[in-house]
Amino acid sequence: MKDARVEFSQRFVKSLRKAPRKIQIAYRTRLELFLTDKYYPILNNHALTGKYREYRSINISGDWRAIFREFENGNVVYFDFLGTHSKLYK
Secondary structure, three states: OOOOEEEEOHHHHHHHHHOOHHHHHHHHHHHHHHHHOOOOHHHOOEEOOHHHOOOEEEEOOOOEEEEEEEEOOOOEEEEEEEEEHHHHOO
8 A cells, every 4th residue: 555646625725734733743654654554453444425425535633534535546536535434424
């Protein structure tokens, strides 16, 4: 997974910039972990359903999630959304 290309939507970048500093740091830490082992248990990497059925989610903190899609057999990871559970899944 280290060789995967990671890309971000403008919406994701904006959400990350507006997020509290501790969430920004937590995201960077979780991204490094994700790139080492995308199924590391603390990430709780899982497929989503409903309006996000083509996406996956990882935990950033107790309430914050990063939602992404994978392309080219997982060689490209595209982060689309970042936010609290309640804001993302309303």
